Amino acid sequence: MLEQKGYHETSMDEIAARVGIAKGTIYIHFPSKDALVIALLERNMQKFLAGIDAVIEQHSTSRARLEALLRYIMTDLLQKQMHLFSSISHSLDLKYQEPEGEARLGGLWQRITERVVALIEEGQATGEFKRALSTQAMLYAFFSLFATRHLKKHIVNDEHTSQRLVDQLIEIYFTGIAVESRS
Amino acid sequence: MLEQKGYHETSMDEIAARVGIAKGTIYIHFPSKDALVIALLERNMQKFLAGIDAVIEQHSTSRARLEALLRYIMTDLLQKQMHLFSSISHSLDLKYQEPEGEARLGGLWQRITERVVALIEEGQATGEFKRALSTQAMLYAFFSLFATRHLKKHIVNDEHTSQRLVDQLIEIYFTGIAVESRS
Amino acid sequence: MLEQKGYHETSMDEIAARVGIAKGTIYIHFPSKDALVIALLERNMQKFLAGIDAVIEQHSTSRARLEALLRYIMTDLLQKQMHLFSSISHSLDLKYQEPEGEARLGGLWQRITERVVALIEEGQATGEFKRALSTQAMLYAFFSLFATRHLKKHIVNDEHTSQRLVDQLIEIYFTGIAVESRS
Amino acid sequence: MLEQKGYHETSMDEIAARVGIAKGTIYIHFPSKDALVIALLERNMQKFLAGIDAVIEQHSTSRARLEALLRYIMTDLLQKQMHLFSSISHSLDLKYQEPEGEARLGGLWQRITERVVALIEEGQATGEFKRALSTQAMLYAFFSLFATRHLKKHIVNDEHTSQRLVDQLIEIYFTGIAVESRS
DNA sequence: CATGAATGAGAGTTCATTCAT
DNA sequence: CATGAATGAACTCTCATTCAT
Structure with a gap:
C-alpha cells in the first residue's frame, strides 16, 4: 500500500x-506515521541487504556477482508489485521528521552501497573491470538502472520480453565497465 | 518551487x-491544483522538446547527437535547482485526477522518447549502434541515467568532479551500445 | 464559552x-488554540487594566481607590457570566505551549498587580494602611478575595444579598489592613 | 500525580x-476516570475532615481553633506538592459526568464548611467574633485565603518568609472579624 | 477579472474504555 | 481478578477550493 x-x-x-x-x-x-514508514523501510532494507549477501556468495567472480545482483534487483522490480528495492528507492526522496530514524536508514543504505562498491573495486583489482573508470561512476550507473520511474513504462507482462530486457541491460552495463568487451 | x-x-x-x-x-x-501542475509540466515538456531539437540539429552523427543530448539533460540535472527534465521526471510518479491532462502529458512524453528512439534507430541503421540490442533496452538505459533520486547523493559542488562523472557515464553507456568502443 | x-x-x-x-x-x-486563548486573555487583561485605571482615577484617597477597585472586580464576578477578571484568574493555572504569548500575559498580569501594589504602598505612605504589614500579604489577601472557585457557591441571584456580601468582605479586608479599625 | x-x-x-x-x-x-477521581477526592476530603477535627480539638477558644485550622490548611498548601485541600480545591471547578459521585463530594464539602460555620457562630456567640458580620461573609473570606491560584505566585522556598506571610494573613483576617483587634 | 477571507472535508494523533486471554 | 493490546470517537490542525466584494 x-x-x-x-x-x-x-x-x-x-x-x-x-x-x-x-x-x-x-x-x-x-509513535507517528513517519516512524511507521521508516520502520517499514528499515525492514525492507535489511531484507534487501540479506538478499544481496545471499546472492553474492553464490558466485565467485566479481563480474558474476555483480551480474547476479543486478538480476536479483531487476527481478524484484519486474514483479510489478513493487517490493524491496522499489520501496527503498522511492523513499530516498522524502524528508522525515525523525532524524534518528533517518540516520538509521542512511546507515543501511550506505551498507548496501558498500557491497556494490566492494564488488566494483574487487573487480578492478582482479582486472575484470576497467580501472580507468571511477568507482563513483560505476556505482551510479549501476543503481541508475533501477529507476522505477522509467521502468514502469517498460514493464511488460510477457515474461520472455522482460527477461530479454534485463539481459540487454546487463550487456550494455558490463560492456561499458568490463575490460573485455563482448559486442 | x-x-x-x-x-x-x-x-x-x-x-x-x-x-x-x-x-x-x-x-x-x-480549474484545480492538478490542472495547474499539469499545465506547468506541459510547458516544461514543450520547452524540453524544443531544447532537444535544438541540441540534436547542432550535430550530425547519431552518436554525437545522442551524446550531446545526454550532456544537455545532465547539465540540467546537475544545476541543482531542478529544471526542465527534473520536474518532468519527478512528476511521472504522481497520479493526477485529470485524465485529459494526463493524456496530454503522456503524449508529450511519448514525443520526447520518440526523438531518442529515432536517434537510436538511426544509429543502428548507420551502423553506429549495435543492432543486436533492442531499441527498448537502449532507450531504457538512456533515461535510467537520469535518475535524480540517486544523482542527489552524487552531486558535488565541484564543477570538475561533476563533469568527470558525466564523462564516465557517457563512456559506460556508449561503450555498451556503440559498435566500436572508443575507450 | x-x-x-x-x-x-x-x-x-x-x-x-x-x-x-x-x-x-x-x-x-x-495559529493555534493556545494562541487563540492567549489572545482572548490578553484582550480581557487589557480591558481589565483600562477598567482599573478608570476606577482608580474616580477617587482620591488610597483607601477609596482600593475599595472601589475591589467593588469593581466583585461586580464583574457576581454577574455570574464570568467576565474579565474571572477569565484571567482561571487561566493563570494553565501552561501554554507558546512561550512568547505566555510572557505577554505575564507582563500584563504584572502591570495589574503593580496598580494594586502602588495603591497599597501609597496608602501606607499616607498612613491609611498599616505599615507593619508587608505589601505582599496585603496584595495576596486582596486578590484572594476573588477566588471564583469559592465564589460560585456563594453567588446568589438576590442583588441585595450579593451587595451585602461585598460590603462585609470590604469591611473585613479594610479592618484588617487599615490603621483605624471601625468595628 | x-x-x-x-x-x-x-x-x-x-x-x-x-x-x-x-x-x-x-x-x-x-467504572470510569471520573469515578476514580471522585473516589480519590472523597478519600482526600475525608482525611481532610478528620484533620480538621483533630486540629480543632487541640484548642479551646473559637479564635484559637479557627486560627489553627487556617494554619493547618496553609501548611498543606505551602508544601508545594499539592495535598489534601489543594486537590479538593482544584477539583471544585470541574464538571463530572457522575451526578451521584458529585453529590457525595458536595455533601463532604458541606460537612467541611459546616465545621467552619460552627466555629464562626460559636465565636460570635461567645463574643469573640463580630456579630454584625454575616456567617456567609466570614466563611467566604476564610476559604478565599486558600486560593492556590494566587498562592503559587507567592510561594517562596524560604521557610521563614512563608511563615511570615501566613502570620500576616492571619492578622488581616482576624483583625477583620474579631471584636477586639490585637494589632 | 482580481481578491483573500471563509469554508469544510480530511489528515494525523490521543486516550478513556473494553475484552479476550 | 489481572492484564494490556485493541478500539474508535473526538481532538487539533491543514489546505484545495469557493465566492462576495
Whole structure:
C-alpha cells in the first residue's frame, strides 16, 4: 500500500483498514506515521541487504556477482508489485521528521552501497573491470538502472520480453565497465 | 518551487505568493491544483522538446547527437535547482485526477522518447549502434541515467568532479551500445 | 464559552459554532488554540487594566481607590457570566505551549498587580494602611478575595444579598489592613 | 500525580503506571476516570475532615481553633506538592459526568464548611467574633485565603518568609472579624 | 477579472474504555 | 481478578477550493 501509492497518497486510515486493525492501534506500535514508514523501510532494507549477501556468495567472480545482483534487483522490480528495492528507492526522496530514524536508514543504505562498491573495486583489482573508470561512476550507473520511474513504462507482462530486457541491460552495463568487451 | 519541493510540499498559497498573484486568481486560469501542475509540466515538456531539437540539429552523427543530448539533460540535472527534465521526471510518479491532462502529458512524453528512439534507430541503421540490442533496452538505459533520486547523493559542488562523472557515464553507456568502443 | 467551560472542555468546533464561523476560519486569525486563548486573555487583561485605571482615577484617597477597585472586580464576578477578571484568574493555572504569548500575559498580569501594589504602598505612605504589614500579604489577601472557585457557591441571584456580601468582605479586608479599625 | 498535573493532563496510563497496576485493572475497581477521581477526592476530603477535627480539638477558644485550622490548611498548601485541600480545591471547578459521585463530594464539602460555620457562630456567640458580620461573609473570606491560584505566585522556598506571610494573613483576617483587634 | 477571507472535508494523533486471554 | 493490546470517537490542525466584494 504505502510502497505503491506513496507516502502522501496513503492515509493512516487506509493503512489501518488494509492491515485490518483500528487506526489507533497503529500508534501503539509506532509513535507517528513517519516512524511507521521508516520502520517499514528499515525492514525492507535489511531484507534487501540479506538478499544481496545471499546472492553474492553464490558466485565467485566479481563480474558474476555483480551480474547476479543486478538480476536479483531487476527481478524484484519486474514483479510489478513493487517490493524491496522499489520501496527503498522511492523513499530516498522524502524528508522525515525523525532524524534518528533517518540516520538509521542512511546507515543501511550506505551498507548496501558498500557491497556494490566492494564488488566494483574487487573487480578492478582482479582486472575484470576497467580501472580507468571511477568507482563513483560505476556505482551510479549501476543503481541508475533501477529507476522505477522509467521502468514502469517498460514493464511488460510477457515474461520472455522482460527477461530479454534485463539481459540487454546487463550487456550494455558490463560492456561499458568490463575490460573485455563482448559486442 | 513546485519543481523543487514537490507536489504535496507546495501549497497553493506558496504558489500564489511566488507568482505574485492572489490565490483566488489562480483558479480563474486553472480549474484545480492538478490542472495547474499539469499545465506547468506541459510547458516544461514543450520547452524540453524544443531544447532537444535544438541540441540534436547542432550535430550530425547519431552518436554525437545522442551524446550531446545526454550532456544537455545532465547539465540540467546537475544545476541543482531542478529544471526542465527534473520536474518532468519527478512528476511521472504522481497520479493526477485529470485524465485529459494526463493524456496530454503522456503524449508529450511519448514525443520526447520518440526523438531518442529515432536517434537510436538511426544509429543502428548507420551502423553506429549495435543492432543486436533492442531499441527498448537502449532507450531504457538512456533515461535510467537520469535518475535524480540517486544523482542527489552524487552531486558535488565541484564543477570538475561533476563533469568527470558525466564523462564516465557517457563512456559506460556508449561503450555498451556503440559498435566500436572508443575507450 | 471558553471563559466558562474552560480550556479542555471547549473544543475548536464549539468555538467556531458559537462564533458562527467555520473551524478552519479560526486558524486564519490564530495559529493555534493556545494562541487563540492567549489572545482572548490578553484582550480581557487589557480591558481589565483600562477598567482599573478608570476606577482608580474616580477617587482620591488610597483607601477609596482600593475599595472601589475591589467593588469593581466583585461586580464583574457576581454577574455570574464570568467576565474579565474571572477569565484571567482561571487561566493563570494553565501552561501554554507558546512561550512568547505566555510572557505577554505575564507582563500584563504584572502591570495589574503593580496598580494594586502602588495603591497599597501609597496608602501606607499616607498612613491609611498599616505599615507593619508587608505589601505582599496585603496584595495576596486582596486578590484572594476573588477566588471564583469559592465564589460560585456563594453567588446568589438576590442583588441585595450579593451587595451585602461585598460590603462585609470590604469591611473585613479594610479592618484588617487599615490603621483605624471601625468595628 | 492527578493532584499536581490536573485532570486533563493526567492520563489513565500514567495513573496505572504510578499505582503500579495495569490500566485495565483500574476499571475493575472504578467504572470510569471520573469515578476514580471522585473516589480519590472523597478519600482526600475525608482525611481532610478528620484533620480538621483533630486540629480543632487541640484548642479551646473559637479564635484559637479557627486560627489553627487556617494554619493547618496553609501548611498543606505551602508544601508545594499539592495535598489534601489543594486537590479538593482544584477539583471544585470541574464538571463530572457522575451526578451521584458529585453529590457525595458536595455533601463532604458541606460537612467541611459546616465545621467552619460552627466555629464562626460559636465565636460570635461567645463574643469573640463580630456579630454584625454575616456567617456567609466570614466563611467566604476564610476559604478565599486558600486560593492556590494566587498562592503559587507567592510561594517562596524560604521557610521563614512563608511563615511570615501566613502570620500576616492571619492578622488581616482576624483583625477583620474579631471584636477586639490585637494589632 | 482580481481578491483573500471563509469554508469544510480530511489528515494525523490521543486516550478513556473494553475484552479476550 | 489481572492484564494490556485493541478500539474508535473526538481532538487539533491543514489546505484545495469557493465566492462576495
